[in-house]
Amino acid sequence: MELGDEDREAFFDRGLLHLERLIPRHRVLAAKEAIVSELTRLGALVSGKWHVARVPRRFGHHVELESVFEPALLACLGELAGRVLRPALPHPQVLLTPPQGGAWSVPHQGWHVDLASPATDGISGIQVFALIDDVAPRGGGTVAVAGSHALHHTKVGARSGVHHALRADPVAAALFSAEGQERRTTLLAPFSVGGVTLQVVEMSGRAGDVYLMDMRVIHAAATNTTKKARMMLTQRYLPPGRG
Ligand SMILES: O=C(O)CCC(=O)C(=O)O
Structure with a gap:
């Protein structure tokens, strides 16, 4: 697949790009089947019922999971980064969240980046999130x-770090506090910190969709x-020699 100008612009502006139905259906179905059979074998999913304590923290290696990250997808990463990127982990990681009930809100904890803040402005890695099943809004998508x-390279972000810049802003501070009835509405709409437009985005969509995320983007479960x-696969891609 080829990225269009709009895709490239969206990725560079937002640090996040949603590509719909990128992964061929047969690969997604095979990956889902591999995950479900492992869950069944471990007794985590029996006749449609979840036994949450038996859900593994890590899944075994399955060729069906590897094959979701096919050459067409990897070519998109190289194109966006302007150089070859390599997988940071030997195998993709399964992100699985059984139904949890309760009410959904923008998380007020767990916000992180998986790389040290880069000294220079530029892509230091891309994380791929592949939807292996449909993920509805409020359905546990990252x-x-x-x-x-872009905050890393603003005056305030470079001086004191992105977390500090967000905590110091009256709107963005709601990312770190469960209080305030309006926080969900405010954070899911665009807001500005240090001249940068930010918006909380939930990675929901259909099976086969992919989100590409600049690894400088702050994110949470x-x-x-x-x-x-919620069934997703993730892999992080870094330039050779990093990670
Ligand atoms: O959606 C999740 O479970 C969290 C994913 C995450 O934070 C990560 O892969 O770095």
């Missing part, structure tokens, strides 16, 4: 603060309030 990659498990 949440990201789109635009936050979210609650799955639906009745269906």
Whole structure:
């Protein structure tokens, strides 16, 4: 697949790009089957019922999971980064959240980046999130603060770090506090910190969709309030010699 100008612009502006139906259906189905059979074998999913304590922290190696990250997808990463990127982990990681109930909100903890703040402005890595099943809004999809990659290189971000810059802003501070009834509405709409437009985005969509995330983007795990498990795969890609 080829990226269009709009895709490139979206990725560079927001640090996050949603590509719909990128992964061929047969690969997604094979990956889902591999995950479900491992869950069944471990007794974590029996006749449609979840035994959460038996959900593994890490899944075994399955060729069906590897093959989701096919050459067409890797070519997109190289194109965006302007250089070859290599997988940081030997195998993709399964992100699985059984139904948790309760009410969904923008997380107020767990915000992080997986790389040290880069000294120079430029892509230091891309994380791929592949949806292996449909993920409805509020269904546990990872949440990201789109635009936050650019905060690292603003005056306030470079001086005291991105977390500090966000905590010091009256709107963005709601990312770190459960209080305030309006926080969900405010954070899911665009807001500005240090001249950079930010917005909390939930990675929801259909099976086969992919989100590409600049690894400078701050992100967090979210609650799955639906009745269906959240099933995603992730892999981080870095320039050779990093990670
Ligand atoms: O959605 C999740 O479970 C969290 C994913 C995450 O934070 C990561 O892969 O770095």
